[in-house]
Amino acid sequence: MALKFAKRVADIQSSEVRELLKLTEQPDFISFAGGLPAPELFPVDEIKKVNEVLLEKDGQAALQYSTTEGFEPLREWIANRMNQRLQTNFNKDNILITSGSQQAIDLTGKIFLDEGDIVFCESPTYLAALNAFRAYGCEFVEVATDEQGMMMEDLEAKIEQYPHAKLIYVIPEFQNPTGLSWGLERRQQLAKLSAEHQIPVLEDNPYGELRFEGEAFPSIRHFDQAGTVICTGTFSKIFCPGYRIGWLAADEEILQRYTIMKQGTDLHSNTKAQREIATYLELYDIDTHIHKILELYRQRRDTMLRKLTEVFPKEVQFTRPEGGLFVWVTLPEQLDVTPILQDCLAEKIAFVSGETFYPNSKKRNTFRLNFSNMPEDKIELGLEKMGRVLQKYLEN
Amino acid sequence: MALKFAKRVADIQSSEVRELLKLTEQPDFISFAGGLPAPELFPVDEIKKVNEVLLEKDGQAALQYSTTEGFEPLREWIANRMNQRLQTNFNKDNILITSGSQQAIDLTGKIFLDEGDIVFCESPTYLAALNAFRAYGCEFVEVATDEQGMMMEDLEAKIEQYPHAKLIYVIPEFQNPTGLSWGLERRQQLAKLSAEHQIPVLEDNPYGELRFEGEAFPSIRHFDQAGTVICTGTFSKIFCPGYRIGWLAADEEILQRYTIMKQGTDLHSNTKAQREIATYLELYDIDTHIHKILELYRQRRDTMLRKLTEVFPKEVQFTRPEGGLFVWVTLPEQLDVTPILQDCLAEKIAFVSGETFYPNSKKRNTFRLNFSNMPEDKIELGLEKMGRVLQKYLEN
Numbered sequence: 001m002a003l004k005f006a007k008r009v010a011d012i013q014s015s016e017v018r019e020l021l022k023l024t025e026q027p028d029f030i031s032f033a034g035g036l037p038a039p040e041l042f043p044v045d046e047i048k049k050v051n052e053v054l055l056e057k058d059g060q061a062a063l064q065y066s067t068t069e070g071f072e073p074l075r076e077w078i079a080n081r082m083n084q085r086l087q088t089n090f091n092k093d094n095i096l097i098t099s100g101s102q103q104a105i106d107l108t109g110k111i112f113l114d115e116g117d118i119v120f121c122e123s124p125t126y127l128a129a130l131n132a133f134r135a136y137g138c139e140f141v142e143v144a145t146d147e148q149g150m151m152m153e154d155l156e157a158k159i160e161q162y163p164h165a166k167l168i169y170v171i172p173e174f175q176n177p178t179g180l181s182w183g184l185e186r187r188q189q190l191a192k193l194s195a196e197h198q199i200p201v202l203e204d205n206p207y208g209e210l211r212f213e214g215e216a217f218p219s220i221r222h223f224d225q226a227g228t229v230i231c232t233g234t235f236s237k238i239f240c241p242g243y244r245i246g247w248l249a250a251d252e253e254i255l256q257r258y259t260i261m262k263q264g265t266d267l268h269s270n271t272k273a274q275r276e277i278a279t280y281l282e283l284y285d286i287d288t289h290i291h292k293i294l295e296l297y298r299q300r301r302d303t304m305l306r307k308l309t310e311v312f313p314k315e316v317q318f319t320r321p322e323g324g325l326f327v328w329v330t331l332p333e334q335l336d337v338t339p340i341l342q343d344c345l346a347e348k349i350a351f352v353s354g355e356t357f358y359p360n361s362k363k364r365n366t367f368r369l370n371f372s373n374m375p376e377d378k379i380e381l382g383l384e385k386m387g388r389v390l391q392k393y394l395e396n
Numbered sequence: 397m398a399l400k401f402a403k404r405v406a407d408i409q410s411s412e413v414r415e416l417l418k419l420t421e422q423p424d425f426i427s428f429a430g431g432l433p434a435p436e437l438f439p440v441d442e443i444k445k446v447n448e449v450l451l452e453k454d455g456q457a458a459l460q461y462s463t464t465e466g467f468e469p470l471r472e473w474i475a476n477r478m479n480q481r482l483q484t485n486f487n488k489d490n491i492l493i494t495s496g497s498q499q500a501i502d503l504t505g506k507i508f509l510d511e512g513d514i515v516f517c518e519s520p521t522y523l524a525a526l527n528a529f530r531a532y533g534c535e536f537v538e539v540a541t542d543e544q545g546m547m548m549e550d551l552e553a554k555i556e557q558y559p560h561a562k563l564i565y566v567i568p569e570f571q572n573p574t575g576l577s578w579g580l581e582r583r584q585q586l587a588k589l590s591a592e593h594q595i596p597v598l599e600d601n602p603y604g605e606l607r608f609e610g611e612a613f614p615s616i617r618h619f620d621q622a623g624t625v626i627c628t629g630t631f632s633k634i635f636c637p638g639y640r641i642g643w644l645a646a647d648e649e650i651l652q653r654y655t656i657m658k659q660g661t662d663l664h665s666n667t668k669a670q671r672e673i674a675t676y677l678e679l680y681d682i683d684t685h686i687h688k689i690l691e692l693y694r695q696r697r698d699t700m701l702r703k704l705t706e707v708f709p710k711e712v713q714f715t716r717p718e719g720g721l722f723v724w725v726t727l728p729e730q731l732d733v734t735p736i737l738q739d740c741l742a743e744k745i746a747f748v749s750g751e752t753f754y755p756n757s758k759k760r761n762t763f764r765l766n767f768s769n770m771p772e773d774k775i776e777l778g779l780e781k782m783g784r785v786l787q788k789y790l791e792n
Contacts, residue, residue, distance in 0.1 A: 003594055003624065003650070004594075005507055005508060005653060006506065006507055006513075006532070008510075009507050009653050012657060012660060021463075022463065036461055038410075039457070039459065039460050042455065042459040044455035044456065044459070047451060047455070048447065051444065051447035051451070052447075055444045055447070056444075059443070059444075060436065060438055060440065061435070061442035061758075062638060063438040063440070063636035063637075063638040064636070065430070065432055065436070065632075065637045065638065066638065066639050067418065070664075084702075099640075099666075100662055101663065102663045106660060106661045106662065110404070111401055111402055111404075111405050112399075112401060112529060114402045114403050114404075117402075128660060131659065132660040135506060135657065136402070141689070149401065163435075178642055198398040198399055200399055221491065236461075236512070240460070240787065241459075241461045242458060242460050242462065242666065243462065243666060243667075244667075250496065254399070256403060256671060257405050260409070260736060261408060261531065264408060264527035264528040265497045265502045266495045266498050266499040266502065266640060266662075267496055267524070267640070268640070269640065270495075270638065270639060270666045271637075272636075272638050272639060273668070273669065290678070
């Protein structure tokens with residue numbers, strides 16, 4: 001093959017998670033790997049009704065090309081929802097519908113990043129965001145992160161070191177991969193630093209609605225006086241991910257750039273999917289649906305945390321998230337997760353090793369567990385088997 | 397606003413067509429502007445049935461995350477269809493489902509183009525492809541084009557001038573905007589030149605199924621011995637564009653790069669849309685549906701060509717396409733289409749002026765007319781009014 005690809009092709013690897021997902025399609029696999037919602041809660045019957053109503057009433061419009069910005073009633077619902085839940089101040093003209101929030105991340109790279117630009121991120125952070133940004137030739141600077149979020153002294157030091165940094169990427173609610181949420185003060189401070197240094201923040205929030213307990217703080221955007229905080233959200237975790245419907249929320253002047261860039265990328269997101277979701281929101285109470293999700297995921301998280309305490313060796317630490325989809329496990333420093341994952345895969349148990357979540361530092365003693373997609377008996381069985389594998393490595 | 401955007405933001409303009417489309421949403425507008433299918437032919441009742449069957453049988457899977465590559469039965473159908481219609485030799489592993497063929501074009505830019513790279517294209521060519529490629533910082537070299545397609549002597553001269561060119565972009569069937577199709581010899585020659593110089597060809601074919609009359613030639617890919625021709629196609633023109641489901645077809649080694657790049661871009665295309673289309677293809681005969689589209693568009697094209705002959709001034713030339721969606725009009729060279737378009741918009745008639753279809757040469761005396769989206773009486777009325785406007789400009 002003598003074809004010359006773009007430089008970025010060499011920089012991007014296939015996501016380990018998506019490759020693992022293919023493996024775990026085998027029916028008897030116990031998978032803690034993906035970030036998949038529980039499909040048994042998808043409102044299939046309601047969606048049948050939604051399709052009848054939508055196709056009867058607006059069939060032609062639902063199947064036709066539509067505007068890049070997205071379906072207006074849906075954008076209006078999103079703005080209202082964000083204002084209620086995140087204490088923001090958006091209206092429909094601040095919302096662009098995207099093909100999942102993954103596209104919102106990609107478009108953010110596309111409108112902000114030139115080759116060699118610096119992106120600040122939490123350490124660890126969402127690996128598919130790293131791949132999306134990497135396509136635009138950026139470099140990552142990891143900011144030290146603790147259980148309150150990104151550490152602001154370290155961010156300030158790094159802004160001083162890299163004053164021309166172009167973007168700060170954060171997931172302040174039930175972060176992927178750690179499951180932890182930012183404290184109030186860090187949110188305020190980040191909005192302030194972003195404004196002072198005119199470095200935009202992408203506040204990625206796919207899991208914020210999935211809070212089982214504890215206090216919800218306002219979003220970072222709530223503290224934004226300068227319009228430098230850009231938000232993204234998605235229906236993937238509160239409705240169904242197969243629709244690939246997410247959104248961006250930003251000041252109009254910024255959003256317009258996103259819209260123009262999206263035109264060239266895919267014209268617009270699926271018209272029918274947008275209208276199905278809007279029709280669902282008209283006909284049904286999504287909070288009742290989300291309540292069911294919360295109940296089930298809470299039970300699964302409880303089972304996971306209880307079992308982790310029971311069967312994992314005492315030297316192993318793990319987070320105790322108040323919501324979301326993930327628990328983050330830290331092994332004693334001398335252990336390397338790679339052979340442990342291999343042994344677990346041999347026993348048909350999958351999880352994601354932590355190193356891909358660090359763009360640079362590549363810590364080898366962490367991994368991520370998903371609790372939303374497996375029934376409780378499989379969570380118990382899988383963790384028992386994993387506990388035995390870990391015990392073996394700790395004894396060596 | 398002190399935020400620093402990427403350089404590409406300054407290079408990309410909002411598509412004139414999509415801005416016009418917003419204007420023409422006014423109900424009494426006669427629009428020849430978009431490339432919209434006739435919505436009255438969308439198989440709405442069949443899609444109701446499709447949703448019942450699909451949600452009953454595979455509801456959970458249809459609403460869940462799925463593989464980046466796409467739904468296997470749909471990829472298999474596409475490979476078979478291409479092999480039948482285009483005399484290619486693909487199997488499902490050569491097919492990647494994309495979010496419309498627009499995303500296939502964008503991903504082609506993403507995997508092939510670095511800043512400053514050269515793309516060869518027809519003159520004129522599809523304007524949203526120009527915007528998609530432009531986002532990767534390329535420059536365009538227009539290759540002289542006549543009614544047989546891109547002129548191969550000119551392409552050879554330009555390859556000599558730009559030996560490191562990275563991509564050749566062509567639409568050989570009912571080209572957008574001219575409506576014309578390439579002759580057989582040009583197809584053979586392009587495949588040969590592509591292989592000799594190892595410059596990949598993107599063979600974009602959204603309209604190929606819409607042939608009303610005349611002989612269909614094999615695709616450029618049919619003549620490709622070296623695996624350097626990459627194809628794209630879409631369900632937008634033969635089914636419904638609102639689904640945003642298109643595809644890429646290429647040798648596996650190339651397709652794998654596309655797949656990895658798509659992961660970071662939007663994870664995968666809408667699962668339910670892919671399965672709805674696959675279910676439709678199982679339950680119904682799409683050729684019966686396409687036959688209805690051909691009948692209607694043929695009538696509309698006939699009406700448009702008849703009326704153009706009757707009411708446009710004799711000095712005005714236009715193409716006579718054997719299929720597709722568009723007629724391309726060339727005014728005497730001294731005329732500028734811009735004030736003519738303004739006058740027509742004032743009379744609530746819209747079309748797209750030709751200059752945006754030329755990346756560099758900006759000819760000002762051409763425009764594109766769409767015939768698929770307007771009923772015959774509106775085509776007649778709109779062209780009559782346009783004829784009077786043109787007459788006025790020709791008399792001045």
